[in-house]
Amino acid sequence: MAGSTTPALVAAVSAAGAFGSLGAGYLEPQAILEQVGQVRATTDRPFGINLFVLPDEFSPDMTAVARARELLDALMEREGLEVRTALPARWAPRFSEQLAALREARPAAASFTFDLLTTEQVLELKRLDIMVIGNATSVAEARAWAERGADAVCVQGAEAGGHRGTFMHAPEEAMIGLFALIPLVARAVDIPVIAAGGIMDGRGILAAEVLGAAASQLGTAFLSCPEASAAPAWKRDLPNVEAHRVASIRSFSGRAARGLRNHYVVVMEAAADELPPYPILNALTAPLRRAAAQAGRGDLLSEWCGQAAAMTRPLPAGELVALLMDEYDSAARNAG
């Protein structure tokens, strides 16, 4: 997940024989190149980069921005956090510049969420031998990526933690569980299907394969690894997460994302409809989230996670990859 992956995590996963992916959606172009350099200083194994497909510029409704700032400042004051919102220099990194950095970095694969690339962008990456993976949350979205020429499609089940990649439907329309989504997409497109959402162990990887997936993508499962940069307060809370408290949340970033329905989420619920969209709100809440992390206040953090978060295991990433492979082999022997 963007914001929780680190070069150390990506390198450890790839070095252990899986395929690490750097969640670079929040990174400026220079940071993408630096972090890729750090991965390559540790391992020569292949890895991927994930980006959010966004416009380069945003023209937010400044009345909504002012209202959000008021709400957030009042909340921080009430909660005793010594920080206030500010207008950022820019709302998000420029996507065209992130994409240029990605092309320069030439990872083995690049995955994209929030929207489609153009056919020309897909072809340009493929010319550079970068495998293109589109993210989809419905059959229609998977078909759209296949038509754009993607090499594979990653299907994000309703179980998945963090931001929803949905781009053709309202977020609540594309909450399709993996048991339905994998076989529906596998029969609809000719490219390999990668499964994401709720997969926490080797049994999950085998189950996804049985349903028609060529591979699995795990995010939450790596969240409590020492290499992941999730806030310590959040790592500590993960084993106690109850799945029915893991909700679709818009009030942290302005875009639906799955995470724990904590104090912040409950407080902001009443105002959810007046809050500005992604990435505006995401930029505005950044100071609060940073201050909450420093204060060990998990109840005010964006505690992203999939529905099976309680199954995370706080192992070094390389050990976790080895365990996942063992579990997969053992499950396959039992199934046969």
Place this chain on the structure above:
Amino acid sequence: MAGSTTPALVAAVSAAGAFGSLGAGYLEPQAILEQVGQVRATTDRPFGINLFVLPDEFSPDMTAVARARELLDALMEREGLEVRTALPARWAPRFSEQLAALREARPAAASFTFDLLTTEQVLELKRLDIMVIGNATSVAEARAWAERGADAVCVQGAEAGGHRGTFMHAPEEAMIGLFALIPLVARAVDIPVIAAGGIMDGRGILAAEVLGAAASQLGTAFLSCPEASAAPAWKRDLPNVEAHRVASIRSFSGRAARGLRNHYVVVMEAAADELPPYPILNALTAPLRRAAAQAGRGDLLSEWCGQAAAMTRPLPAGELVALLMDEYDSAARNAG
């Protein structure tokens, strides 16, 4: 699913070597006994009965009832259906009498949804050698059934069609996908876990087993069998159902249920909050649903289905069971 199962369907499924279950939630006690007699006239294989756990009596808010009748009558007039709502003799069959009929019928297993049985009710069924299966949509609900003494728990994933069995949470809180729900419940309770929701073929049955389920329960997969009593208009539409149009719907019965977001659902959405709860609204919409079925108006029917409805196969139930078993064996061979 209650309302779509028939004695012929249950008998065909059990005769083919699976375990048929009669959805008896809407049946008066006498009808339960008659339908059980019809199953037993066809097969001596074991089968189950499912009931909705409800109070015996209801005292609805008659203002909400009047408002719902106005809305429904206006809709039927607009749509040209020659029928109007009426106050039913009773809102639902009396649960205590359904349970007495079930005890008399002595099926091999009885499953219960919408709420818990008392410990005494569970013990009484077990004394009669009736296996008790509780329905759960969260870890907490599964634990509650285990504590009541259930022999097994059926976990209903967010993918599942028809009524949600949720009884400890708001419906939207217990939309947990099977990839998360099976392993979470399997490690939380000591009784066998049965998986339901989005399982449409033998691969799905194996995948659920890999994740920790002892068995799978399929509903939507049997909806287009000739033995199922789903409306012909609905059977015809099933192969074209898009998963992102399969929503959680309260406007047919007063209780969240998964089905197609069709014309009726869209029209009633604005009034959803004023509509009375289950089973009041269910009784009030019955004439409309019957008339819509007779008129071939799928767009006004409760088109219940799971998210993978497009994968239904219109085979005789016995042939479908044989195919599921073949697919399971083939998937297990490939996995091993």
